[in-house]
Amino acid sequence: MKVELFVPCFVDQLYPETAFSTVKLLEKAGCEVSYNAKQTCCGQPAYNAGYWEQAKEIGNKFLNDFSSSDYIVAPSASCVGMVKNGYNDLFTNTIVHNTCRNVQGNIFELSDFLINVLQRDYFGAELDGKAVYHDSCSGLRECKIKDEPRQLLSKVHGLEMVEMVDTDMCCGFGGTFAVKFDAISSAMAEQKVNNALAMKAEYVISTDLSCLMHLDGYIKKNNIPLKTMHLADVLVNGWLDY
Known part of the structure; x- marks a missing residue:
């Protein structure tokens, strides 16, 4: 193909x-x-x-x-x-x-x-830890993606997936929204990060790096022990040639 x-x-x-x-x-x-x-x-x-x-x-x-x-x-x-x-x-x-x-x-x-x-959900990936999945606004509402990334992540060895509260709420990025309304944007990122921490998550995973960059900025600024990873990077993690 x-x-x-x-x-x-x-x-x-x-x-x-x-x-x-x-x-x-x-x-x-x-x-x-x-x-x-x-x-x-x-x-x-x-x-x-x-x-x-x-x-x-x-x-x-x-x-x-x-x-x-x-x-x-x-x-x-x-x-x-x-x-x-x-x-x-x-x-x-x-x-x-x-x-x-x-x-x-x-x-x-x-x-x-x-x-x-392709109807493929297993790629031999490995990642030890607990993670939450963040539904991006575009993924959930425009592309109608919800179960697909969760199905793929469920097959990653060593990874425990948990659902956080308000997983489908915006992270606050929204492109120029984060620039024009920075205070609101930061507050939304804080809420999303706190929801992940409430689940004792070590990773926040998503299909959109724009969301992850926004969250990672808040995480690093506040020295929070939480990592962000794109779905693709998770699915190749642990490969011998990675």
Whole structure:
């Protein structure tokens, strides 16, 4: 199966190791992974800030950078959610309408692809400790992902998964929200971290590095004994070649 890898700009610039983990997982699952080095952003920052014309320009580039027939997989529910939903506002009834619809039907967040397309949930990962899973707003509400990452994490050797209170509430990042409303954003991060600590968790795991970066900033600022990990990095942890 041919798969095109979409590495969001956020992952590319700040957490490239997660992109490599994604490639390892897809290849272990038997996929032939290709990467177009000319790809950039999906346009979400501009779209969320209200600059739809600029977002449309970036989105057009995205549609040209990827195939409209192959699967496209990304380690980010946020960016996949943008393509699946935000592009409706930008490209419905335009000259690229049909191309957009094909891409929207072929793009998947990583856990969604592993479980619902490849039907694989075991990758021989190991991680000792107790963890909570954070449902990102985009993953839960835009990509309709809830059970998929939990099913994958349940097969990780040594990992005890527990559910924290309000797991489906926002962490406070929200892109520019964290900049414009920093006090509210920080309070929301504090609540999320406290909910994880109440479960005596050692790790917070999610499908979105933007959420994890936000939480990790609060964690490090306050010297809290809690680690954040992306799902892809958990699923390759313990491999001999990791």
